[in-house]
Amino acid sequence: MSEDQQKTYDLFVIGGGINGAAIACDAAARGLRVGLSEMQDFAEGTSSRSSKLIHGGLRYLETYDFKLVRDALIEREILMRRTPHLVWPLRLVLPYVASQRPRWMIRLGLLFYDYLAHRKVLKRSEAIDLHKHPAGGALKNDYRHAFAYSDCRGDDARLVIANLLGAKRGGADIWARHRFVTAARDGELWRITLEKVSDGGQVTLQSRALVNAAGPWVVDVAGRMKVPVGRKLRLVRGSHIVVPRQWEGEHGYFLQTQDGRLMEAFPYERDFTSIGTTDEPWEDAPEKVAISDQEIDYMLAEVNGFLRKPVTRADIVWSYSGVRPLFETGGGRDGDLSTLTRDYSFEIDHGQGQAPVLTVFGGKLTTHRRLAEHAMQKLCAVMPWPANSPSRTDILPGGDVGPAGIEAYRNSFKQRFPWLPETQADRYVQQFGARAEEMLNGAGNLADLGPLIGADLHQREVDYLMDTEWARTVEDIIWRRSKLGLRLSPVEIGRLAAYLKDRPTLPQSS
Numbered sequence: 001m002s003e004d005q006q007k008t009y010d011l012f013v014i015g016g017g018i019n020g021a022a023i024a025c026d027a028a029a030r031g032l033r034v035g036l037s038e039m040q041d042f043a044e045g046t047s048s049r050s051s052k053l054i055h056g057g058l059r060y061l062e063t064y065d066f067k068l069v070r071d072a073l074i075e076r077e078i079l080m081r082r083t084p085h086l087v088w089p090l091r092l093v094l095p096y097v098a099s100q101r102p103r104w105m106i107r108l109g110l111l112f113y114d115y116l117a118h119r120k121v122l123k124r125s126e127a128i129d130l131h132k133h134p135a136g137g138a139l140k141n142d143y144r145h146a147f148a149y150s151d152c153r154g155d156d157a158r159l160v161i162a163n164l165l166g167a168k169r170g171g172a173d174i175w176a177r178h179r180f181v182t183a184a185r186d187g188e189l190w191r192i193t194l195e196k197v198s199d200g201g202q203v204t205l206q207s208r209a210l211v212n213a214a215g216p217w218v219v220d221v222a223g224r225m226k227v228p229v230g231r232k233l234r235l236v237r238g239s240h241i242v243v244p245r246q247w248e249g250e251h252g253y254f255l256q257t258q259d260g261r262l263m264e265a266f267p268y269e270r271d272f273t274s275i276g277t278t279d280e281p282w283e284d285a286p287e288k289v290a291i292s293d294q295e296i297d298y299m300l301a302e303v304n305g306f307l308r309k310p311v312t313r314a315d316i317v318w319s320y321s322g323v324r325p326l327f328e329t330g331g332g333r334d335g336d337l338s339t340l341t342r343d344y345s346f347e348i349d350h351g352q353g354q355a356p357v358l359t360v361f362g363g364k365l366t367t368h369r370r371l372a373e374h375a376m377q378k379l380c381a382v383m384p385w386p387a388n389s390p391s392r393t394d395i396l397p398g399g400d401v402g403p404a405g406i407e408a409y410r411n412s413f414k415q416r417f418p419w420l421p422e423t424q425a426d427r428y429v430q431q432f433g434a435r436a437e438e439m440l441n442g443a444g445n446l447a448d449l450g451p452l453i454g455a456d457l458h459q460r461e462v463d464y465l466m467d468t469e470w471a472r473t474v475e476d477i478i479w480r481r482s483k484l485g486l487r488l489s490p491v492e493i494g495r496l497a498a499y500l501k502d503r504p505t506l507p508q509s510s
């Protein structure tokens, strides 16, 4: 089956993770004709499997990645304005451990962190006495001194959707569940073939430029368009465990592990605690990544070195793993994967009169907007495109919560929908931002939201996710568009599956 689309894009992006989505969003906002293809669900690659920190990365000061830290720190407050419902402040507490980094070093590192940050909203760092501070309550008595500092938390998979919605607002075509198969240059054009994952049907398109944002699959995709890759990619697995909430308060902990690494534990989805992550080499296909028993033992042992009330294997309600697509630059400590740079870089392949392709290597969730702006600068150097990115000031769909900010919006939302249970209203605002009202679409009571599927998931929300956010499967809905998988029982998940099976869907590209 072959479907020839006579469409010619200015830019076609391969990969619907955070970096591909952000580039498509930036390019569409400049008025370019943009297409994007993703072979799985959006964010199903690395971008739903991160630690979900929007952070400068205190640990990267140790590898002298000062530029990355500064750029990432500045992004925090930009993203808080651009997607205020999906990025919010997190106060982290770093206990001092006598056998690890000296106190003066941590203090100095944090002063530098504050200095690099250009903070307007986030609080500066401070030394705290855990025997007097509430954050000490969850920790063993052995820990007395600590430092509290600011970073942010975010919802990685929903940031991807927000960027895709931004791209779509700018007129982009989003080719959901279409695998990029091959592309060949024809002078100033790329001739592109996609495969519809559901039935193997082929679609051919054209574009003046390509972006390879396939994350861990970047080398495979480059091979499919016969573009050489001049660097060695290292896949590094990172895993997380999620357990019931372990302490009161909204702060997280940044813990020094016995092997000199740093590990986070923070409140997750209101009733849970997330613990992670690890840094393990991964040699197999990215899609096969899974947590190992050793990683679980490691994380439990390390976190229990600090927590007063130990966490056990039986407490684990969910775990997930991802692979970081990192590349070697010779900067890190020998053999220590945690010290390989997390910064991004690009290669651009183009010749006289030849259509260009930009390949994206690495990058962090935190720096996606900046990476996109930078990627477009590279392409604008060889294409006659508008040079300025509007992304520093643009607000993404859902982020338009008004000048008073997200808290004021949340309060007014609750007043306008008093019939919604408070936790459900909170979830809607965090998940959809101002789009929550579009989803509710005139509903005046819970019955208007249609049958209850389970937890606080009603049919209305499922329909909205399928009609406006490209959701198709149970996993899309309960693990990437939301984290309701933590709350739904197997029977309720079965009910959702039955509903999806019978429900008609929209076409796969929109």
Ligand SMILES: Cc1cc2nc3c(=O)[nH]c(=O)nc-3n(C[C@H](O)[C@H](O)[C@H](O)COP(=O)(O)OP(=O)(O)OC[C@H]3O[C@@H](n4cnc5c(N)ncnc54)[C@H](O)[C@@H]3O)c2cc1C
Binding pocket: 014, 015, 016, 017, 018, 019, 020, 037, 038, 039, 040, 041, 042, 043, 044, 045, 046, 047, 048, 049, 050, 051, 052, 053, 054, 055, 178, 179, 180, 181, 213, 214, 215, 216, 217, 221, 236, 237, 238, 239, 277, 321, 322, 323, 324, 362, 363, 364, 365, 366, 367
């Ligand atoms: C354990 C872990 C913890 C992390 N923690 C943080 C953190 O706290 N903060 C932070 O800032 N960053 C963090 N990161 C980094 C961050 O998650 C990644 O840098 C980011 O998600 C990479 O996004 P991406 O778009 O490059 O790749 P991906 O999200 O993997 O997207 C690439 C996409 O390309 C698609 N694709 C591949 N081949 C094809 C094809 N042939 N056709 C169509 N589509 C294709 C894939 O399906 C995939 O969806 C973490 C990463 C890991 C693994």
